[in-house]
Amino acid sequence: MLHAGYKCELAKGVIALASDNIGESLFDLFIFETSQNIEQLEQIILDNEKESSFASDAINEIFRIMHTIKGSAAMMMFDNISSVAHKVEDLFYFIREHSAEKIDYNDVPDLVLESLDFIRCEMEKIKTGITADGDGAAIVTKIAASLKQKKDKYQDQPQIMPEKEANDVNNANDQKLIIDKKPKKRKANREKITEDNKNTYKAHVYFEEDCQMESLRSFDIINKIYQFAEVIEYKPGDIMENDNSASIIRERGFEVTFKTAQNITDIDEFFSKLLFLRKHLLKEIAAFDLHQPAEVVTPEMPIENKTEEKQPVANATTDTHTAPIATMINVNVAKLDKLMDLVGEMVISEAMVVENPDLKGLEIENFKKASRQLHKITSELQDTVMSIRMVPLADVFQKMHRVMRDMCKKLGKDVKLEIIGEDTEADKNIITHLSDPLMHLVRNCIDHGIESEEDRVRNNKPKTGKVTLEARNAGNDVLVIVRDDGMGLDKNKILAKAKENGLLNKDSSEMSDSEVYNLIFIPGFSTNDNITEFSGRGVGMDVVTSNIEEVGGSVSIDSTQGVGTAITIKIPLTLAIIDGMNIQVGDSLYTIPTISIKESFFPKQQDLLTDPDGNEMIMVRGQCYAIVRLHQCLNVKTEVTDFTQGIFIMIEQYEKTVCIFADELIGQQQVVVKTLPKYIKNNYKINGLAGCTLLGNGGISLILDVGWFTGYKK
Amino acid sequence: MRQMEEELQEQQEDTQKGRFLTFPLGNESYGIEIQYVTEIIGIQPITEVPELPEYIRGIINLRGKIIPVMDARIRFKKPYLEYNDRTCVIVIDVKEVAIGLIVDSVSEVLSIAEENIVPTPSIQQIKNKYIKGIGKVGNEVKLLLDCEKILNDQELDEISNIE
Numbered sequence: 001m002l003h004a005g006y007k008c009e010l011a012k013g014v015i016a017l018a019s020d021n022i023g024e025s026l027f028d029l030f031i032f033e034t035s036q037n038i039e040q041l042e043q044i045i046l047d048n049e050k051e052s053s054f055a056s057d058a059i060n061e062i063f064r065i066m067h068t069i070k071g072s073a074a075m076m077m078f079d080n081i082s083s084v085a086h087k088v089e090d091l092f093y094f095i096r097e098h099s100a101e102k103i104d105y106n107d108v109p110d111l112v113l114e115s116l117d118f119i120r121c122e123m124e125k126i127k128t129g130i131t132a133d134g135d136g137a138a139i140v141t142k143i144a145a146s147l148k149q150k151k152d153k154y155q156d157q158p159q160i161m162p163e164k165e166a167n168d169v170n171n172a173n174d175q176k177l178i179i180d181k182k183p184k185k186r187k188a189n190r191e192k193i194t195e196d197n198k199n200t201y202k203a204h205v206y207f208e209e210d211c212q213m214e215s216l217r218s219f220d221i222i223n224k225i226y227q228f229a230e231v232i233e234y235k236p237g238d239i240m241e242n243d244n245s246a247s248i249i250r251e252r253g254f255e256v257t258f259k260t261a262q263n264i265t266d267i268d269e270f271f272s273k274l275l276f277l278r279k280h281l282l283k284e285i286a287a288f289d290l291h292q293p294a295e296v297v298t299p300e301m302p303i304e305n306k307t308e309e310k311q312p313v314a315n316a317t318t319d320t321h322t323a324p325i326a327t328m329i330n331v332n333v334a335k336l337d338k339l340m341d342l343v344g345e346m347v348i349s350e351a352m353v354v355e356n357p358d359l360k361g362l363e364i365e366n367f368k369k370a371s372r373q374l375h376k377i378t379s380e381l382q383d384t385v386m387s388i389r390m391v392p393l394a395d396v397f398q399k400m401h402r403v404m405r406d407m408c409k410k411l412g413k414d415v416k417l418e419i420i421g422e423d424t425e426a427d428k429n430i431i432t433h434l435s436d437p438l439m440h441l442v443r444n445c446i447d448h449g450i451e452s453e454e455d456r457v458r459n460n461k462p463k464t465g466k467v468t469l470e471a472r473n474a475g476n477d478v479l480v481i482v483r484d485d486g487m488g489l490d491k492n493k494i495l496a497k498a499k500e501n502g503l504l505n506k507d508s509s510e511m512s513d514s515e516v517y518n519l520i521f522i523p524g525f526s527t528n529d530n531i532t533e534f535s536g537r538g539v540g541m542d543v544v545t546s547n548i549e550e551v552g553g554s555v556s557i558d559s560t561q562g563v564g565t566a567i568t569i570k571i572p573l574t575l576a577i578i579d580g581m582n583i584q585v586g587d588s589l590y591t592i593p594t595i596s597i598k599e600s601f602f603p604k605q606q607d608l609l610t611d612p613d614g615n616e617m618i619m620v621r622g623q624c625y626a627i628v629r630l631h632q633c634l635n636v637k638t639e640v641t642d643f644t645q646g647i648f649i650m651i652e653q654y655e656k657t658v659c660i661f662a663d664e665l666i667g668q669q670q671v672v673v674k675t676l677p678k679y680i681k682n683n684y685k686i687n688g689l690a691g692c693t694l695l696g697n698g699g700i701s702l703i704l705d706v707g708w709f710t711g712y713k714k
Numbered sequence: 715m716r717q718m719e720e721e722l723q724e725q726q727e728d729t730q731k732g733r734f735l736t737f738p739l740g741n742e743s744y745g746i747e748i749q750y751v752t753e754i755i756g757i758q759p760i761t762e763v764p765e766l767p768e769y770i771r772g773i774i775n776l777r778g779k780i781i782p783v784m785d786a787r788i789r790f791k792k793p794y795l796e797y798n799d800r801t802c803v804i805v806i807d808v809k810e811v812a813i814g815l816i817v818d819s820v821s822e823v824l825s826i827a828e829e830n831i832v833p834t835p836s837i838q839q840i841k842n843k844y845i846k847g848i849g850k851v852g853n854e855v856k857l858l859l860d861c862e863k864i865l866n867d868q869e870l871d872e873i874s875n876i877e
Contacts, residue, residue, distance in 0.1 A: 341778030634764040700761040
C-alpha cells in the first residue's frame, strides 16, 4: 500500500536521520511544528490556570493542538507521543463536550503540563538522534484516571445525562432527549438503523485546509473503508493517477459511496477519528432501500447537526493557527550568516563598479542615475539582512512564566512575574545562551529571594512577591536584569559560608559589598541550608556565569538586605546592530555607539586645561571632563594633534563621562558589530575595542569600547 | 552513500597530502601544506589594530569575514618590504581559526614525498619550532611551515622569550 510504504520510509528517515530529502524536511517540519505547538499550548494553559477555568476558545485551541501533535506524531510513527497526546485530547474532548462549569479543573493544568514535558523530552531525544523510547504509559494512566473521575462526578449530577460512552447502558429516554443532547440523538438513529441489514452510505469528506497530500489521504480513507465495507464508487475517481486531484479534493471535498452492515453511528465515529478532516457529511442513500424513505432523512439530520457544531471549531482553528505559521518561517542560522556575507560582498562589488578608476573623468549621467538606484537597493537590502538575525527577548522571557508557576506551586509561594522591555532585540545566538541562566536566576529569586508569606506580612511587604525581568539596550551591551523584592542577600551569611568552604582569599573586612555579593558566583557556593529540588546545590550561579561568559558577557549582583536583590546580566551586542557614529583618526576609522555619545563640539582655547601631572581636561558648561586623545590611546599616526584642529566627542557610560579627541566626524550609520577575529582574541587582549564592523565601502571600522574609555572597566 | 563520501574525502585528503604551496621570502623558499590554505588573494587595504605585535599588520575584510593578517617577513625577522602588485595574502585556516599570511609572492604547488622531508637540525630545534621540516626538491630546499604553531602565538612568544 502506497501510504504505508511512505510511512515506513519516513520512519527510516527519522531513525537513521538519513539525508533523504523528503524524510528530512518532513522530519524538520514535525520537530519545528510540534515544538511550536507545545510552547503555544503551554502558554494557553498558564494563562488559563490563573483564572482557574478554561475559556471555550482555549479548550478548542488545546484540543486542536493536541490533535495536531497526535496526528503528526502518529504519522512519524512516534507512538508514545501520539498515545499521550491522544489521551490529553480525550480529556479535552470530554471537557469540550460538557458544560464547563461542572468540571473540576484543578488537576488539568498539571496533567497537561506533565504530558507536555514528556513530549518535549521525547522531542529532545528525537532531535539528538536517539530513539524516543520514553514510556508514556504512566501519564496515560494518570490522565485516564482523572478523566474517569471527572466522568463519574459528572454522572452524579442528576439533571444531565451521561456522556456518550454510557450510551449502551440506557435507551429508555431516547426519544425525549433527541432535542437537547447530541449523543442521544445518535443513539436514536442507531435504534432504527440496526434493523436493516446492509445499507449504502455516501460520505462527503472535507480535509483541513493546509493538511497537504489530499489525494494520498483520500486513498488511505478508501483503504480503511474496505476493511469494513464494500466501496461502490468514489469521486474524483482517479485520485492516484491525476495530479490535479489533490486540488479538486481540496476545493470540492472527496466523495465515497459504500455499502456496509455497520450502523451509521459507527461509521460516523470512524470518520470523526480520521485525521485532518475538517468536516464530513454522511448520508444514507435511499436508492437501494426505497421502502424506508422516512428514515432516510432522520439519520442525516443529526450528523449535519454535528458538522455544524464542529465547523466553528474548525474555523476558529484556521483563524488562530494559520496566522503565526504563515508569517514565520524557520531558517537555519548558517544560511543567514552566508546571506549576510554575500550582501557584504555585494556592497563591496558595488563600490568597485561605481568607483572604478576606469570611469574617472567620464561624463556618464545615465550611469550615475542607475548606480544611485543600485546603491539605494543594496543599502536597503543590507539593512534588512542585518535585522533578520535579531530576535526579541520575548520568547526567553515568556518561558519564565512556566518556571515561575512550577516553583510557586511546589514551594507554596505567591509570586508575580513582571516583564519589562521584552521587545529588546539581540542576536539569536546570544538569546539561546540566555535561556538557562535566566531560568536559574528566576528559580533562585523565588527559592532564596522571596520570603514566605508570613515573613512578608511581618515585614510590611505585600503578600505577593514580585520578580521583575527587565531588558534594555545600554551602549554596547544589552542589559538583562532579574530583580526580586525578597529578603536580599545576607552579607554575613555569605562571608561565613565562604569561610567555611575555604573560598575566601582576602580579609573579609577589606571586601566591598559587591565583592562579597560576587562570592556567590564562585562554583560550589550556596547559602541555602536546605537543598531543595530547585536550588541550593551551589551549581546554579556557576552555570549562570559560565553561560554568560561564553558569549562574552558578565554578571553582577546588587542587593539590599530586606529590600531585594538585582542581578544584572550584561551581554555584548555581538553581531547585534547598533547605531554608530563613524569618526576618523589619521587614516583609520572608528565607530562609537551613538547611544553613548552626549554631544560633539569644537573646543575653545580658553576651556582647555592641563593639570600639573600633564592630564588634559576641558571645561564644558562649568563641568570639567578628562580628555582622551584617541591617536595616543590607539597609537595612530595623525596630523591632527592640536585640539583646535579636531573635534571633541563627549561619551558617557554608567554615569562616567569623558571627552574623546578625534580628527573629524564622518557620519552616522547602522553597523553590525562583529567580534575581532578568533586569532586576535585568543592571543591578545585588546583594550578599548569592543569589536569591529564592515563599512559600506568594504572597509573595516573598529568599534570603541566606551566602557573602557570612561574608565568603567579596568 | 556515506561510505562513498568517506572514500571521496579520503581521496581528497590523499591528493592534498604531501603537496605544498611554496613562496619565496628573502633568500629562502618556504612551503605550506596545501590542506591549510583556503585561498590566495592580492593585498587588500589593511585596518590597523592597536596593541598588536608589529608582525600582525591588522585586519582585512575577506568577503564579509574579518581576518587578521600577519606579515611573514616581519614574523621571521626579515626586513620589511613595501607591498606591491605581487604581494599576496595566503589565507590559512587551522581548526577554524583563520589568518592571512602576507608574502612577497607565491611560486607554485609542489609535491614533496615524505622521504624527501627531513627534520630540522636538532641543535636548532627550539629556535625553529615553526618549521615542521625541510623538504628537498631537486637541488633546492624548502622550509616547511608548521601552520598550527604559527597560529598559536603564545607558544611562539615563549620561544622568542627564550631567545
